[in-house]
Amino acid sequence: MNTRTRDRILKAAEELFAEKGFDGVSVREITDRAGSNVASVHYYFGNKKGLYLAVFRERMAQRAKKVQELFWKEIGDDPTPSAEKIIKTLARAFLKSPFSKKERMLHHKLMAREANRPTEAYSIFHKEVIAPFYNALIELLSPYLPEGLSRQDRVLYVLSIIAQVMHFNLARSMISHITGQPYTDRFIDRLVNHITRFSLYGINYRADR
Amino acid sequence: MNTRTRDRILKAAEELFAEKGFDGVSVREITDRAGSNVASVHYYFGNKKGLYLAVFRERMAQRAKKVQELFWKEIGDDPTPSAEKIIKTLARAFLKSPFSKKERMLHHKLMAREANRPTEAYSIFHKEVIAPFYNALIELLSPYLPEGLSRQDRVLYVLSIIAQVMHFNLARSMISHITGQPYTDRFIDRLVNHITRFSLYGINYRADR
DNA sequence: TTTTTAATCAAACGTTTGTTTAAAATAGAG
């Protein structure tokens, strides 16, 4: 198995799928960017759908786990982190993860695609990666949430935070139009601070109560 | 001009474009659903892209304006509405607008698609519909936002609210998985209440200050 | 050395794509 060719195809496929969607990209476009033959997709992945599934299994899951690792590493040493630390770390893990801006972007794009219209690729990904992370976040945030909420109510708070991260990433073009700001590092820093502040107040936790 | 056939095509096109994206749908699929001939798209809209533009001009823009009218109607009589009223009305206008759930969903799907990767269809739509609404919202909310913020900072607050509305609508499948709740009317009511509460605290306005 | 395996390639497969054409059907006015 020549993993180099296979990896080049995976990389090109991930980029193009995120950018244009499954139907927006042709196999030839992928193999051209990867510098391989059209037939190589069949050779390594069976068919186009198999390639899409592989992108999810081997690239998305990996990346999501890395984001989570980063989150836990920053939280890690603190047994009972403050609400501010949890939220800021969460926003940063998503918006300033250890990937290039391009990589982070395409990760979120594919996530959004699947959260909306899940393919077969998603169910395992959800069970193994998404769900455990959400559950852990709920545990972590619970002490700071209004009392007496059901689990279903508490998860909404986590979703409100994630919602902002996702939207500020995915609606970049519109947001740049409306704010007049390009997505520079400085602007992203400002977004992280805004999301943190908004969400911290959003959960309505006050240390002085 | 036989508007009946033309309208059927527009309706089918909007549904399918929202669901699968521009490249995910074939002209034949659209005309089949509309119950017309393949060539009718050429006859009424020139080509596939022209049909997509027409969907935006004639369906999306109309709908967005209706949502905004609903918002202003509920706000209307009040010259200086409270922060709570503004936010609740905003959340409701988006999540409980005078359309069917299906209609609202496909509207938001297309919005998200274009906010992410805008086509020519978007620029006019943005200039005439989106931007004015955002600007008006900023004006309305400004008295309740932290003082001394630039316009660019203030728009972020509006975006945080919209972000939640969009995400709770678009990531339905994932959210149902994670909460264990199907998207019933009762659940959507709960979402509206949650978003309102979270966002109201999020802007950190307190009448007692 | 001979045989087997892994990898890549150009070429072609049958379908589906968006688009166009020209004829047929329909509708409305005189």
Added chain:
DNA sequence: CTCTATTTTAAACAAACGTTTGATTAAAAA
């Protein structure tokens, strides 16, 4: 009814699509 303009239709087009094939290469195994 007749004539004309509008609308709908079946058929065909080239181009692009995903997929498959059989040949070719080079390295590994026998």
